[in-house]
Amino acid sequence: MFGIRRPLRRAVSLGLPTAWGALAVTYKLTCPPAQQQGLGARIVTSAVFFAVGTGLVVQVRRTLLRELRQARRVAGAAQSALLRPLPPRVGGLDVAVARLSADRGATVGGDLYEVVATEYGVRVVMGDVRGHGLSALSTVAAVLGSFREAAHDEADLGRVLRRLDRALARHLRERARDTSESSGVPDTPVAEEFVTVLLLEIARDGAVRALNCGHPWPYLLRGPRVEPLARADPLPPLGPFPLPPDLTATPCGALRRGESLFLFTDGAAEARDARGRFFPLPTALSDAVRHHPVSARHLLRAVLAALLRHTAGRPADDVALLVLQNGRERAALGARDGDMTGTAAS
Known part of the structure; x- marks a missing residue:
């Protein structure tokens, strides 16, 4: 038909x-x-x-x-298939996520995220591909596909990152070759192509470790306090430079019951209002948790509403927001939950 x-x-x-x-x-x-x-x-x-x-x-x-x-x-259907709806609870963590496009007509962006429960704990990736359109979407597919396999296969978080780096390099080589064959010109350089990547591992006892390649550090929310998860200098983004020989994950303390991690792409941190002022993300987080504990979904909605007010509903870049809250009771982090098939919060 x-x-x-x-x-x-x-x-x-x-x-x-x-x-x-x-x-x-x-x-x-x-x-x-x-x-x-x-x-x-x-x-x-x-x-x-x-x-x-x-x-x-x-x-x-x-x-x-x-x-x-x-x-x-x-x-839009292709990107929805790649960025699958996250369940509301993964391995003892309450999860809420939202995506915001800079252009109302654009459905393809370069933001990526995933949360999976593994035998090593809950593993999380958030990243931002340079650019938009179908080329960015294919890069998102390469990085996410590699993470979804490596997160379960590799015991060491550094080896997970190396798998992502190899997958990205292979994808960029294949794309350059395809471009040269279709245009009849020599291989185009891909040095300007890069992906910022943040890898988190939250163990069963709540211990948090991270590897950061050029991505903004998430915020840790402890009661009314809001502070960066870590202050170490990140590694360069994946793509332009090789990874160092030593990839030791950064210890970031523990995520205790009721505490939250707020992950975001630079589209949120660099959002500006009509007068050119940056969005005060830490202030928006503090306002959301100032008077009483809030759920992951409530925290996400409060920050998203503040961001839309700041930009008059028109952010200049794509935005991805992800909240992970330790909502465990008796079950240890990393255990398989019975409600893993729920609908993603937005």
Whole structure:
């Protein structure tokens, strides 16, 4: 059915402008008023051609908008398949996540995230691919696909990061080769391509370890206090530079019951208002938890609302926000929960 409809729609979209053009030419060649040189005849002829031209413009515009909407639906479906809805609870952690696009018409961005429960604890990745569009989406697919396998296979967090680095390098080489074959020019450099990546591991006892490649450090919320999870200088982003030989994860203390981690991409930290002022993310977090403990979902909604107010609903860059809250009772972190199939909070 759909295979028949698409050629039919394309034939109609091409046939109507052709018919309008043929009508204008026929009028000019055969209609007696079009052969006259008087003022009235000229006005009638101009009106006919104006109507035909307007019809052509309207039809072309409708065709382009229809194709654009179809492309957005396909791109949105592809990104939704990659950034799967996160369950509301993973390994004893309450989870809430939200994505915000800088362009209302854009459905493809470079932000990535995933939370998985493994035998080594809960492992988390958040990253930001340079750029937008299909090239960024393919890079997101390469990095996420590697993480989803390595998080379960590798006991050491550093080896997980090396797997991501190799997957990204392989993807960029293949993309450069495909580009050179299609364009007929030598391999294009990929040195400007990079991905910021934050890896977290939250063990069964709540101990947190991290590896950071150029990504903003998350905030740790302990009661009314808001502080960076770590202050160590991050490694360079993946892509431009090789990883160092020693990849020892940074110890970041423990995530105790009721405490939260707030992860974000730089689109949140660098969001500006109309006067050019940066979004005060720590202040928004403090305001959200000032008077009483809040759930992961409430915290996410409070910060998201503050961000939208600050940017008047129009952030200049894509934004991803992720909240992890230690909501365990008796179960240790990393245990398999029974509600792993829930709907993602947003």
